[in-house]
Structure formats: C-alpha cells, structure tokens
Amino acid sequence: MKVLNVLLNIIWLILAGIPMALGYVLAGVICCILIITIPWGVASFRIANYVLWPFGRTVVQKPSAGVASAVGNVIWIVVAGIWLAIAHLASALALFVTIIGIPLAIAELKIIPITLTPLGREIVPSNRAFAKYGSLTQV
Template sequence: MAPVSILLNVIWILIGGAWMAVGWLIAAVIMAITIIGLPWARAAFNIAVYTLLPFGSRAVNRDQVTGVSDIGTGLLGVIGNIIWFVLAGWWLALGHVLTAVVFAITIIGIPFAWAHLKLAGIALWPIGKVIVPA
C-alpha cells in the first residue's frame, strides 16, 4: 500500500470511517445468525474490511478478476442482491450517503465523501464483488 493510501486510511478511521465498518460488521453478524444469511454475511464481512481501509483498494466484479462466471455473478447473485437490498443494503447505503454529504461540506472532506459514495454503491449490490488492490 502506498504511503498516501496509508495516511488517508488512518485519517479515514480517525474521522469516522470506522463507524460504517461497524455497521457492515453488524449486518454480517445478523446475517450469520440466520443460517440462511451466510452468503450475505461473507459479502458483508469482506466489505466491512474494505470499508475500514478503502484507500488503496477497489471493488470489482468477481468475474472480471477470475474470468469465469460463478453463482455469485449469475442469476442467483442477482436474486441474492435483491434480497440483500431489501434486508440491509438500503440502510447501509443511506448511512454512506448521509456521511458523504457531511464530508462534502469541506474541501478536505471531498476525498472521504467520494469514498463513501463508492461504498454506498457497493452497499446496494455487494454479492459478486471482490476487493482488489488499486
């Protein structure tokens, strides 16, 4: 990870990025408690780690990385994402958007607002995504 990414990640954690990672962890735990929610729990946990350290990484479709489609990138992934959206995606995305609005008020906060907006998009449709170094 580049020094600038490390610095941005430290600032991110200190000024409030950790609270959204906790939100993702809560979603992962709730999904894991219900045995049916295990596929969503895995995705939520991976994105919780990404939410904690968003600079220096990016989320891409898994089939772009592996070159082949799988369950998460096909029709079942779409159905899973719709269920995710109804159960947890909308409120995680709302949290990211509201936090982005607060950060966008200042010029210094714009990179953090942009990171929250990217995370809001992932919050709506996480199944089939993988986190890779930028």
C-alpha cells in the same frame, strides 16, 4: 502514492471508517444468526474490512457471478443494503462540509455500489485490478 494511500486511510479510519465498519459488522452478525443468510453475513464482513481501509483497493465484478448473485443482491438491497447506503450518503454529506473531507466524501459515494450489490463482486488491490480484470472502480 503508497504514502498518500496510508495517509488517506488513517484520516478515513478516524472520520468514517470505524462507524461504517461497525454498521457492516452489525449487519453481518444479524445475517449469520440465521443459517440461510450466512452468504450475506460473509459479504457484509468482507465489506466491513474494505470500509476500514479502502484506499489502494478496488472493487471488480467477478466473472463467475450469475443469476444467484443477482437474486441475492435484490434480497440484500431490501433487507440491509438500502440502510447502509443511506448511512454512506449521510456520512458523505457530513464529510462534504469540510475541505479535508471532500475527497473522503467522494470515496464514500464510490462505496455505495458495493453496499447495494455485494454478491458477485471482489475486492482487490488497485495495482493488480486492471491487469487481471481489465476494468475497475477505484476508491
């Protein structure tokens, strides 16, 4: 399984990972310019790391996330989340055209929930997610 994850990540990196990560880095830099939006910038950089190498890692809800995360996610959706989600959809459509790209397109669609609501979520290795959190959304 580890070899398959590495192979999928290398193909992903070339076809979708680098362009999508650059989008998240750009959003993170813009968010870090203003002091009040630094939490969204940090979340954007965290997702950029995840988007570069997604296979073998998963996203889980943080049990400690509260109302502040929910309000922050609403602001994020309006400011940057919707645009990044549209980029994921466009990339998924382009990947669906090729046979080798279909699994990558499905992974692209599975990343959209963290794109829209990054606060209150945590990226963990897939092999430890179920034992620690009990449920997972795996890419």
